[in-house]
Amino acid sequence: MRSFDAEVVDTDRLYGSTHILWFRPRPLMDRARPGQFAMAYCGEGADPLLGRAMSVHRLREGRDGREFSFLFDVTGRGTEWLSRRRAGDSVRLVGPLGRGFEPRARVQRMLLVGGGIGVAPLVWLADELAAEGREVTLVLGGRGEPQIFPPHLLPPAVEVVVTTEDGSLGERGRVTAPFERLLPWCDQAFACGPDPMFEALYRVARDSGLRKPVQGLLEARMACGVGICYSCAVFPRRGGVKLVCTDGPMFDLRDLY
Numbered sequence: 244m245r246s247f248d249a250e251v252v253d254t255d256r257l258y259g260s261t262h263i264l265w266f267r268p269r270p271l272m273d274r275a276r277p278g279q280f281a282m283a284y285c286g287e288g289a290d291p292l293l294g295r296a297m298s299v300h301r302l303r304e305g306r307d308g309r310e311f312s313f314l315f316d317v318t319g320r321g322t323e324w325l326s327r328r329r330a331g332d333s334v335r336l337v338g339p340l341g342r343g344f345e346p347r348a349r350v351q352r353m354l355l356v357g358g359g360i361g362v363a364p365l366v367w368l369a370d371e372l373a374a375e376g377r378e379v380t381l382v383l384g385g386r387g388e389p390q391i392f393p394p395h396l397l398p399p400a401v402e403v404v405v406t407t408e409d410g411s412l413g414e415r416g417r418v419t420a421p422f423e424r425l426l427p428w429c430d431q432a433f434a435c436g437p438d439p440m441f442e443a444l445y446r447v448a449r450d451s452g453l454r455k456p457v458q459g460l461l462e463a464r465m466a467c468g469v470g471i472c473y474s475c476a477v478f479p480r481r482g483g484v485k486l487v488c489t490d491g492p493m494f495d496l497r498d499l500y
């Protein structure tokens with residue numbers, strides 16, 4: 244983990260109000276795994292803002308090596324600043340940080356569930372699992388079509404199920420319905436999205452009696468990203484305290500609820 248200035252090589256509004264930023268290769272980020280994140284320090288001059296935790300979204304081969312990207316919605320000053328970066332600008336990053344997803348060896352059927360912008364780290368995971376020849380089904384959920392990651396940008400081998408709350412794309416409803424349907428099929432499940440989604444998935448998994456492991460990547464507000472400030476503390480139902488930035492952000496949902 245180290246602080247460095249990352250140079251933007253490409254930027255785009257990918258869909259709805261969701262933006263992507265691609266960065267020039269950095270050897271440090273080659274060590275990152277799906278589910279890990281970096282703190283991005285937004286703002287400049289006399290007005291630096293607190294860091295924003297950004298999951299690594301995806302990698303691609305660029306002219307000078309493996310470029311990495313963040314996918315994000317504009318939700319405040321920090322992400323608005325990020326959305327205005329252009330090729331040649333730089334962003335100070337600290338990373339890679341945290342504990343990412345841990346796919347088990349020698350299992351084949353992988354179920355991924357992304358709520359809203361929670362899809363960001365799952366795309367890289369889907370890329371890796373599909374490249375390893377595993378079967379991957381990705382459930383994408385959102386309020387409506389503008390919140391849905393474009394399925395054509397995923398590897399062709401990935402099966403995609405779309406749910407929207409307003410029925411504007413795919414099945415009407417929430418991700419819990421396809422999750423319940425597909426849970427018996429999968430060997431392992433991975434999820435990222437808002438906290439109520441995790442709790443709902445946990446209940447479905449528990450009530451199924453199938454004892455399938457579900458790894459959730461928590462989205463928490465983080466001020467430091469390195470275990471100092473406790474702004475990201477979560478309190479598992481069985482007691483104790485966990486820090487999303489250093490104990491996670493990946494947790495087995497059974498350890499939280």
Ligand code: FES
Binds near residue numbers: 471473487
């Ligand atoms: S963000 Fe500061 S302790 Fe986790």
